[in-house]
Amino acid sequence: MWRKLNNVKYAIFDDTLIIEKNEEGKETFYAQPFGYNKERLTELVETLKTRNQNYTDREYLFGDVDEEFLNDLKKYTDYKIEAIEDVDDFEYVYSINDLIELRGKKYHGKKNHFNSFNKSYSYEIKTLDNEKVIKDCLTLLHKWHDEVAVTVDKEMLMEIDAIKDLCGELHYFDLKSIAIYVDGNLAGFAVGEKVNDKMAVIHVERGEIAYKGIYSFLNRIFLMESFSDIELVNRQEDTGNEGLRKAKQSYHPVKMVKKYLVKVI
Known part of the structure; x- marks a missing residue:
């Protein structure tokens, strides 16, 4: 989704997927490798460090790193590892059962x-399975951006293209989707997927706030219809946006997935 924003490149090295990306304020780094061999981690790191000698915009070797990979770097290599918590990139994980049941005082407002x-x-529930619904979703996105554009960051401003790409490939990625219509007008939509037997992730969620309660309704119904057999849902990071952070905290995450920026010396 964010390949244009982050100038994403990828390569396969030693049967390991390497993703290179650039993020504002963090320069260019390698995301956490996929499928790496712990016993050959030193060889992988050395290859990336050697490649970086040709560049000057590489303060960190790795970014988007979780604690498991960080621990592997410390255990399976002899490098000096300097890790910095990337707080704005921490991911919010919730109990799906909690968000469906909405029991107790803490969920009273929701x-x-x-x-x-x-x-x-009077609402109707659809999926993003035809051009009309997808067009309505993009129209809602444009309207949302027109209303709040002065307060959003670069990532938010580029999300229309990202979501347009995603909506055109839902079948290819086996993504789940939902669109809520009120009297023939789109009130909100969401896109997510099942990552494994325990975890789902929500990639996109947008609502028209003129419809009171749309986000609470959208959140609960989507989980009920598509992910009720799964334990947890990852609703991703807040990117440091205070409004988004407050909204995500209001759903009471059961844990945060910490992410790190890593220097390897």
């Missing part, structure tokens, strides 16, 4: 918002 939408509107 449940009220859900009930408000459910009682106030």
Whole structure:
């Protein structure tokens, strides 16, 4: 989705997927490798360090690194490892059962918002499986950006192209989707996928706030319809956006997936 924003490149080395990306404020780095051999980690790191000698915009060797890979670097190599918590990139993980049941005082407000939408509107649930629905989603996105463009960051401004690409390839990636219509008008939509037997991830979620309670309704219904058999859902990072951070915290994550920027010396 974000290949244009981050100038994403990839290579296969020693049966390991290497992704190179650039993020504003972090320069260019390699994301956590996929399928790496722990016993040959030194060889992989040395190859990347050698490649980086030709560049000057590489303060960190790795980014988007979780604690497991960080520990492997420390255990299986002899390099000096300097890791910095990338707080804005921490991922929010929630109990799907909690977000479906909305039990207890801490979810009282969310449940009220859900009930408000459910009682106030005549709605229809669809999926993003045809050009008309996808066009409506992109129209809603453009409207949202026109209203809040002055307050969003570069990533948010590029998401229309990213989501347009994604919507055109839902079948290829086996993604789940939902679109909520009220009286024939799109009120909100979301796209996500099942990562494994325990985890789902939400890639996109957008609602028209003129419909009171749309986000609470969208969140709960999507999980009920597509991911009720899974334990956890990853709703990704807040990118340092205070409004987004407050919204994600209000759903009470059960854990945060820490991410690190790593220097290897």
